[in-house]
Structures are given as structure tokens and as C-alpha cells.
Amino acid sequence: MSNAADLIHQMAEGDAEAFGRFYDRYAPLIYPLILRILPDPTDAAECLQDVFWESRERARTYDAARGTPDAWLVTRARARAIERMRAARRRRDALPLGAPRAVAVEAPAPPERMAGFDRSVLTRAFERLPDPQREALELAYYGGLTQTEITARLKQPLGTVKTRLRLALDRLREMVKPA
Amino acid sequence: MSVSHEPFDTFAALHAVGALDGDDLRAFEAHLATGCARCATLVRQTEQALARAAMAGPPEPPPSAVRYRLVRRAAAAGAPGRRRWLPWTLGIVAAAIAAGAFSAAYVAARYEARLGQMARQTAAAKERVARTESELREELALLRDPTTRMVELRGQAAAPGAVARVLWADGAGGLLLATKLPPPPPGKVYALWTVAGDAPRAAGVFVPDDGGRATLRVAAEASGAPVRVLSVTLEPEGAVAAPSGAIALAPR
Secondary structure (H helix, E strand, O other): OOOHHHHHHHHHHHOOOHHHHHHHHHHHHHHHHHHHHHHHHHHHHHHHHHHHHEEEEEEOHOHHHHHHHHHHHHHHHHHHHHHHHHHHHHHHHHHOOOOOOOOOOOOOOOHHHHHHHHHHHOOOOHHHHHHHHHHHHHHHHHOOHHHHHHHHHHHHHHHHHHHHHHHHHHHHHHOOOOO | OOOOOOOOHHHOOOOOHHOOOOHHHHHHHHHHOOOOHHHHHHHHHHHHHHHHOOOOOOOOOHHHHHHHHHHHHHHHOOOOOOOOOHHHHHHHHHHHHHOOOOOHHHHHHHHHHHHHHHHHHHHHHHHHHHHHHHHHHHHHHHHHHOOEEEEEEEEEEOOOOOEEEEEEEEOEEEEEEEOOOOOOOOOEEEEEEEEEOOOEEEEEEOOOOOOOOOEEEEEOOOOOOOOOEEEEEEEEEOOOOOOOOEEEEEOO
16 A cells, blocks of 8 residues: 555544645645646636645545546546636636627647646646647646537548547557656 | 547547537537547547646746645645535436437536536635625724724834834734735745733734735633733744744834
């Protein structure tokens, strides 16, 4: 059992020190991911707090057979950040009755507009993907877009988008496979 | 396990990154509900690969206030709640109602997740409202108290630009409102001290938010003795019995 899994089990028993160690270990690694999705530092900090509190509250449900502690936490962090991003988008798009509604699909800002955060999360693994695959994967992973939304965004056939995502994820699995 | 498992291999990869939607999503969830180990493994492996890639970048420390708030909340909350039966029960009930139209496993998974999320959001919202109401009542009572006085504190060496006001009533305690506080160095927090008798009393610790603002509620002296001095120092995290660090705020 890894040390991180031990910490999760201790958290589940209410061990505040284990919770602090779990936070110290993961917060600096998770925060850049959340910042990439929620560029506003206040939003990102609130999201980070929610993610760790929820992780503590649900520590009892952690099952090592269903994934590593890393995946358990990162999957939650990304999901909560994307929920917040979508909620903000809905609030912004809530126009007065009768007004035309925006139909454009929002995507994350391109890297040149996110210079402060880009390098922090764009890992070598992502960089080594061919551009079309990386673009589709970033729209899905950081932008929370579905295959249909990516199709509209990139103006590419659905089949092409699926193939790019599939190839990107296959490569990613190979690249970050444990030695 | 068959050699060709399409389109489910593609669906599994896209599901792990949250990109699957429409008919593909419905088809894949129905397939997953049949217990396909190959797809479950592929989803898990893809999630793990994404997690490793996402965490491989340079670390970036979050604001220290987040850790402080979490640890303080954890210390007050005790062991995590065990009331996990509620979303499960609701999920199972939802599955039974819809069983005529969909497979029970598929619906249970979908509704359990949705109801669990709603239950979390509702509980968190109730807690926030109750906490805010309680805090506002305390602050209102302090403002109404005819014995309440206001003490102004000015930034000192550790926080030269900082300004703070303390609303204080000897019988009811007080409320510190500070602005323009710099973030405390790593491993340190701001500590408020009250002096009523001979020795200073630790009245609470805090870290400012990203805007340099901080609010701290302070209990009255147990003896009810009038407080003569209020000050704020920088202290190491953890229990500190007496002020030992640099002074951040002191009376004008």
C-alpha cells in the first residue's frame, strides 16, 4: 500500500495530521491544474479547498483496486473545477427572456493568452503529442468540452475528433506508463 | 476478451476524459453496466495516465489561507461523516423507479452520482447559510452593546502598511477587522493577543485572504476583566503560549 493510500485511510479516521500531510503532498501539484481551468486565483483557491474537504469527507470510499490516489484526487479536482467553470458560464450566459442566446461553445484561452499558467501544467507528455491531438485533448481535459462540442469548435468531422482523442490518450498512456 | 472491441475501446478512452456524449455515452454506459472488465480497466488506466501527466508540471504552492482553513475546519469537525447511506439509498430508489425503462445498474450509477452531488451541494449551502447567520447575529449584538469600544491598530515592523480595527466589549469579546496585511511567511500565522491582567492571552490566530483582509472573532476574557492592550504578532503555526515573534499590529 502506498504512503498516499495510508494517508487517505488515516484521513478517513479523522486524523487531522494525516489530512495536513495529504494536503502538503498534493496541493502544490493539484493547484496548477485547477488554475489552468479556473484562471482566477480566488476561484481556484476556493475550488482547491472544496476538493480537499470533499476528499477528506469521502476518504472512506477510496478503493485502491479502482485507481491510484493520484487519479482519485486529480479526477475529483478536474471535475470540480469544470463544474465551477460551467456554472460561471451559465451565469454569464443567462440573458433576459427574449434575448438571443449565445450558441458558441467556449473553449479555454489559447496558450499565448495564458502565459502565466501555460508552462506550469502543459507537461512534456502533452507537448510530445502531435498538435491536432494535443489541441483536441486540451479542449476536452482543460476546457471540459465533449466530443460534439470539440467538433463544433474545431470544425472537424466527429469521427476525426474521436480518432484524435483516442490516439492522444493511447499515446499518453504509453508515455506516462510506470517504468 | 475479443481482439476487436471497437467502438468500446475508443468510447472508454473518451469517457475517461469526459468527452463522450449523446448516443455514444448512453451506449457505453449500458455496455459498462454489463461488467466489461476490459473497458473498466481502460477507463482506469486512462484516468491514471491523465493524472500523472497533469501532476508532472512544476508545483505551485496555493495560498496559505487554504491550508489554514482546511486544518482548522478538520480539527473542529472530527472524523468524516458516515452518513453515506443517504445518496446510496436515494440512488437505489431512483433505479427501482426507472427499472422499467432502463437497466437497473445503468440508472443506479447515473442517479447515485447526481443525487450524491445534489446532497453535497445542499448540505454545504445549508452549512454556509447557518454559519453566516450565526456570525452576523454575533456581530450585530456586538454593535448594539453600549459598552463596545473601537480600538485602532497600526501596522508595525512585520506589516508596515497594515491597518486594523477591533470592536471590543469586555463582557462579550470582540471582532478584529484587518486590511493590507502581507501573507505570513511559510509556517507562520498572525496571532492576536489580549492583555487584561499581567500576562497576554492568545486570542486566536489567522491568515489574511488574497486581498490582505482578515476577520477574527474573539471570546471575552474568562474573568470578565477589562482588556487594556490588543496586539498582533507573527508566530509559528501550532500552539504558542506567549508572544515571541515580530509585532505586526499594535495600538496607535
